[in-house]
Amino acid sequence: MDYDQNQGPEPGQNMPTPLETTIGAMDAPKQRRKGSGWRIFWGIVIALSVIANVILFFTIIAMAAVIISGPGELFDSRDGFAEEVLVKGPASKKIAVVRLEGLIDGAQSQKFTKQLKAVKADKNVKGIIIRTVTPGGSVSASDRIHNEIMKFRA
Numbered sequence: 792m793d794y795d796q797n798q799g800p801e802p803g804q805n806m807p808t809p810l811e812t813t814i815g816a817m818d819a820p821k822q823r824r825k826g827s828g829w830r831i832f833w834g835i836v837i838a839l840s841v842i843a844n845v846i847l848f849f850t851i852i853a854m855a856a857v858i859i860s861g862p863g864e865l866f867d868s869r870d871g872f873a874e875e876v877l878v879k880g881p882a883s884k885k886i887a888v889v890r891l892e893g894l895i896d897g898a899q900s901q902k903f904t905k906q907l908k909a910v911k912a913d914k915n916v917k918g919i920i921i922r923t924v925t926p927g928g929s930v931s932a933s934d935r936i937h938n939e940i941m942k943f944r945a
Contacts, residue, residue, distance in 0.1 A: 882915060883915050884915070884917050885913065885915045885916045885917060886916070886917065886918040886919070886920060887910040887916045887918070887920070888919075888920045888922060889907060889910060889919060889920070889921050889922070890906075890922045890924075891903055891921060891923045891924070891925060891936070892922075892923075892924045892925060893924075893925060894925065894926060894927075894928045895925055895927060895928025895929060895932045895933050896928050896929055896932050897929070897931075897932055899928065899932060900932040900933075900935040900936050903936050903939065904935070904936075904939050907919075907939050907940070919943065921940070
């Protein structure tokens, strides 16, 4: 029969008791998982990267909005120029201040012409000051501005 095979240890071998089996399992040192510190480090780095990218995205959107609208239009009225009192005086005697800022090109000469026409239409304007902050520009646009000034003087 198979009685000899299933009965237990062979002669000369001792069978461990349940107490010895439990103590043996407790004596084995626990292995520390490798890379747990690196996992935390890379998690923090990725989280900070995501936050920085979100901030960068909104900054780029805000800068694009300023560039598209143009820095001058943020402070001017809808027409591109506004009436403001610099020195109090009688309303029938105004002095207009027209600004010519930036590179002189076709668009700048049209804007300047529009401002001069608005000043000329106001009957209370008795004089004009032209504030110029420009590095120069095209000859034809500068000539148009010069001709508009001469028309205004006449």
